[in-house]
Amino acid sequence: xxxxxRSKFHQEVVEALLDSxxxxxxxxxxxxxxxxxxxxxxxxxxxxxxxxNVMWNCGWPGPVDFLSAVQAxxxxx
Amino acid sequence: xxxxxxxxxxxxxxxxxxxxxxxxVGRAVAVSADHAPQMDLDGGxxxxxxxNSTRSSARPLVLTKTVSETAMLLRCAHFLVDxxxxxxxxxxxxxxxxxxxxxxxxxxxxxxxxxxxxxxxATAHIxxxxxxxxxxxxxxxxxxxxxxxxVRPERLPNHDLENAWLRQIWSGSDVSALAELVARTCLxxxxxxxxxxxxxxxAFTHTVLYATDMGRRPFTTPRPMREIEADAEAALAAALDAxxxxxxxxxxxxxxxxxxxxSPAATFxxxxxxxxxxxxxxxxxxxxxxxxxxxxxxxxxxEYVLRTSYHATLAMGILCSAALRSNLVPxxxxxxxxxxxxxxxxxxxVQTKSTQPRWQRAFAQLESAQRWSLAEFVLSVALRRARAxxxxxxxxxxxxxxxxxxxxxGPAARQATALLRRSTILGQISAPAT
Numbered sequence: 001x002x003x004x005x006r007s008k009f010h011q012e013v014v015e016a017l018l019d020s021x022x023x024x025x026x027x028x029x030x031x032x033x034x035x036x037x038x039x040x041x042x043x044x045x046x047x048x049x050x051x052x053n054v055m056w057n058c059g060w061p062g063p064v065d066f067l068s069a070v071q072a073x074x075x076x077x
Numbered sequence: 078x079x080x081x082x083x084x085x086x087x088x089x090x091x092x093x094x095x096x097x098x099x100x101x102v103g104r105a106v107a108v109s110a111d112h113a114p115q116m117d118l119d120g121g122x123x124x125x126x127x128x129n130s131t132r133s134s135a136r137p138l139v140l141t142k143t144v145s146e147t148a149m150l151l152r153c154a155h156f157l158v159d160x161x162x163x164x165x166x167x168x169x170x171x172x173x174x175x176x177x178x179x180x181x182x183x184x185x186x187x188x189x190x191x192x193x194x195x196x197x198x199a200t201a202h203i204x205x206x207x208x209x210x211x212x213x214x215x216x217x218x219x220x221x222x223x224x225x226x227x228v229r230p231e232r233l234p235n236h237d238l239e240n241a242w243l244r245q246i247w248s249g250s251d252v253s254a255l256a257e258l259v260a261r262t263c264l265x266x267x268x269x270x271x272x273x274x275x276x277x278x279x280a281f282t283h284t285v286l287y288a289t290d291m292g293r294r295p296f297t298t299p300r301p302m303r304e305i306e307a308d309a310e311a312a313l314a315a316a317l318d319a320x321x322x323x324x325x326x327x328x329x330x331x332x333x334x335x336x337x338x339x340s341p342a343a344t345f346x347x348x349x350x351x352x353x354x355x356x357x358x359x360x361x362x363x364x365x366x367x368x369x370x371x372x373x374x375x376x377x378x379x380e381y382v383l384r385t386s387y388h389a390t391l392a393m394g395i396l397c398s399a400a401l402r403s404n405l406v407p408x409x410x411x412x413x414x415x416x417x418x419x420x421x422x423x424x425x426x427v428q429t430k431s432t433q434p435r436w437q438r439a440f441a442q443l444e445s446a447q448r449w450s451l452a453e454f455v456l457s458v459a460l461r462r463a464r465a466x467x468x469x470x471x472x473x474x475x476x477x478x479x480x481x482x483x484x485x486x487g488p489a490a491r492q493a494t495a496l497l498r499r500s501t502i503l504g505q506i507s508a509p510a511t
Contacts, residue, residue, distance in 0.1 A: 009491070010485065013476060013490070014480065016494050016497045017473060019498070020469075020498075020500065022501075023501050023504030023505065025469035025500060028469055028500045029467040029470070030467070032469075032503075033466075033467040036467065058392075
């Protein structure tokens with residue numbers, strides 16, 4: 001990052017930190033949890049999020065036929 | 078920072094990891110071939126339903142996948158056959174095993190019936206042919222498809238790139254067209270450092286692999302290399318915080334394939350993977366459970382390992398092959414930096430997790446000066462955890478700590494700042510009017 005760009009971004013961070021002080025971040029976080037993605041709502045851990053279906057996510061060769069059977073099973077669950 | 082030669086990883090050790098990968102994939106192909114007739118009938122449903130079997134605790138191996146991936150390892154590792162007899166013998170053995178599967182009736186039927194995915198179905202054939210194991214009859218069929226009407230459906234850009242990569246290897250055509258495709262992939266824009274999931278990160282690693290032909294050629298990057306590396310480091314933090322060594326191995330090949338010198342975070346991550354591999358005799362995948370493995374009947378233990386961990390061990394083999402080819406061998410120790418005591422203070426931000434991932438235990442063993450060089454890696458973990466739990470107070474606290482320690486250059490800090498700004502607006506909108 002160039003010096004000028006860096007110092008501009010530095011200022012942006014400072015402002016973001018200052019502006020957020022007037023906000024009830026806990027309440028905003030609760031709203032995000034309530035209406036956020038399924039993982040957040042159901043309290044899944046980061047490990048579960050990043051590890052789900054790992055063997056199939058590395059989809060070589062892609063797009064592949066064998067995924068369809070797995071996906072069909074998941075859809076029916 | 079230290080960079081003396083005595084800290085370089087032993088090349089013989091890396092060759093040994095390639096050899097181990099070849100052994101493991103050979104066994105995985107054999108097991109998946111045994112199960113192939115049943116898989117053809119029910120797509121693995123019977124194996125998944127068999128509650129009495131230890132094997133059922135892990136997903137069954139699929140022959141088309143193991144064969145294709147093994148062929149990819151061969152493409153990456155084949156250059157070692159002239160330099161190492163053990164690799165030469167292992168490659169020869171795996172090639173003999175693959176040849177009948179690469180061109181068997183399942184593959185030929187897929188080529189005939191599904192021209193849209195013909196080149197993906199012929200992955201193993203294409204890689205084997207490129208290594209000199211040709212089959213003119215399959216090529217005749219592929220020629221018919223390549224010259225026919227282009228009936229491909231709309232696809233993700235990284236799948237288009239994979240298709241073009243395979244066509245290029247098969248036909249030997251000019252690679253310049255690939256640059257246009259790369260510009261449409263995730264390599265052209267920032268990764269979501271805080272919210273990306275495994276499929277996003279696998280797309281990232283695959284795109285690098287296709288664009289560089291596994292590190293065999295340079296390519297025109299759609300944005301500065303240092304930005305791509307920063308994204309790779311943020312992704313590495315996500316993978317290691319989930320103890321996902323499979324994904325971490327794929328992310329690490331970005332360094333040798335892009336000819337990037339190993340960063341402190343990449344060096345640290347490689348040493349964790351190597352230690353895990355040495356402990357187990359394979360690299361455990363995320364579905365692997367040591368108690369499950371050891372409590373399984375003896376005759377099912379090997380298949381359990383293959384089902385859960387063959388892919389991670391294969392990815393480690395590709396990573397080590399790419400490192401050897403590029404002559405960019407990782408260092409054995411995390412470099413030291415003297416830029417202040419920021420590492421220890423940042424790591425306090427991530428000490429609340431109930432189960433401690435492997436990286437955190439390894440991190441605790443480092444000297445202070447080494448921990449300092451990983452401060453940005455730790456910050457990425459902290460910000461990602463804060464975002465995942467919607468703990469915006471923690472996110473703010475992390476950002477504030479990062480600001481004071483001059484750690485706001487990376488994608489995680491940049492995107493956390495944007496999240497904080499959006500949260501502030503959301504708070505202003507939802508606050509009761511006064």
